[in-house]
Amino acid sequence: MLKKIALATAVLALSSASFAGNWTVKVGGSLLAPDSDNGTLNIGGTTVHPDVSSEYNFTPSVEYRFADTPFSVELLLATPFKHDVELPELGLEASFKHLPPTLTAKYNLPTYKGFTPYIGAGVTVVVPWDEEVKGTNHDLEADDVSVAAAGQVGFIFQPADAKNWGVYADVRYANVETDLELNGTDIGTLEVNPWVYTVGLSYNF
Numbered sequence: 001m002l003k004k005i006a007l008a009t010a011v012l013a014l015s016s017a018s019f020a021g022n023w024t025v026k027v028g029g030s031l032l033a034p035d036s037d038n039g040t041l042n043i044g045g046t047t048v049h050p051d052v053s054s055e056y057n058f059t060p061s062v063e064y065r066f067a068d069t070p071f072s073v074e075l076l077l078a079t080p081f082k083h084d085v086e087l088p089e090l091g092l093e094a095s096f097k098h099l100p101p102t103l104t105a106k107y108n109l110p111t112y113k114g115f116t117p118y119i120g121a122g123v124t125v126v127v128p129w130d131e132e133v134k135g136t137n138h139d140l141e142a143d144d145v146s147v148a149a150a151g152q153v154g155f156i157f158q159p160a161d162a163k164n165w166g167v168y169a170d171v172r173y174a175n176v177e178t179d180l181e182l183n184g185t186d187i188g189t190l191e192v193n194p195w196v197y198t199v200g201l202s203y204n205f
Contacts, residue, residue: 022065024072024156026168028200030059032081032100039191043090043182050094051086052192059198063106070109074120074152076102076172076198085190087133094140098128100196102172104152114159120152124174126192133182142178142190150174156202164204172196 034052041048058079065072078100085094104122125147131140154170176192 022067023205024063024065024202025205026061026063026200026202028059028061028168028198029056030078030196030198031056033195033197034083035191035193035195037191038085038193039177039189041087041180041188041190043087043187046089048087048089050190051088052190053084053086055081055083057081059196059200065108070107072106072108072118074104074106076100076104082130083192092133092136094131094133096128096131096140096142098126100124100126100174100176100194102150102174102196104150104172106152115155115157117155118153118170122150122152124148124150124176126176126178128178131180139181139183141181146176146178148174148176154198158202166202166204167200168202169199172198 031054033054038050038052041050059076060078061074061076063072063074080097080099082095082097085096087094102122102124104120106118106120109117109119125145127145128142131142132138133140150172151174152170152172154168156166156168158166173195174193176194177189178192179189180187
C-alpha cells in the first residue's frame with residue numbers, strides 16, 4: 001500500500017515538468033485529534049464509551065492549481081497513524097492503524113502581503129488495519145474502507161524574497177466513522193470525526 005502511494009507521488013512529481021508553475025509540494029506534520037465523543041459500543045451487553053487517542057504524524061501533500069484561476073485540488077498523504085482506543089467500562093484498550101488520504105477542491109483567496117488564505121471541501125478515505133484488543137484473543141474488525149466528507153481552511157505565507165518557498169498552516173475536519181465487529185458480532189460504530197491541524201513548508205514548481 002505504501003509503495004503504491006509513493007509511486008503515485010513520484011508520478012505527480014514527474015508530471016510537474018509539463019505543468020511548470022502549477023504544482024505545489026507541501027511537507028508538514030499533523031496532529032490528528034478525534035472528537036471528544038467517539039460514540040457508544042455494546043460489548044457483551046455492556047455499554048462502552050470509547051476514547052480514541054490523538055496522534056502526530058508526517059503528512060506531505062501535493063497540490064495542482066488551475067492556471068489563471070483561484071481554484072486548485074490538493075491530495076493529503078500520510079505515513080500510517082496508530083491510535084489507542086480506551087474501553088473504560090471494561091478496563092481494556094484497543095488499537096488500530098490507518099491511512100487517511102484526503103482530496104479537497106480549494107478556492108484560494110487573493111494574496112495580501114504574502115498571505116494566501118484558502119478554503120476547501122472534499123473527501124477522506126480511511127483504510128484501517130491491525131485492529132486488536134490488547135492483551136486478549138478477541139478478533140476485532142473495522143470496515144475495510146470508510147469514505148467521509150472533509151473540509152479545510154488555511155493559508156500559505158510566501159515572502160517576496162523567498163522565490164518558490166513558503167510556509168503554510170491549515171485545519172481539516174472529516175466526518176469519519178467505522179462499524180466494528182468483535183468476534184464476528186456487530187458491536188456498534190466508532191465515531192472518530194477528527195480535526196487535523198497541519199503546519200509545514202511549501203515549494204512551488
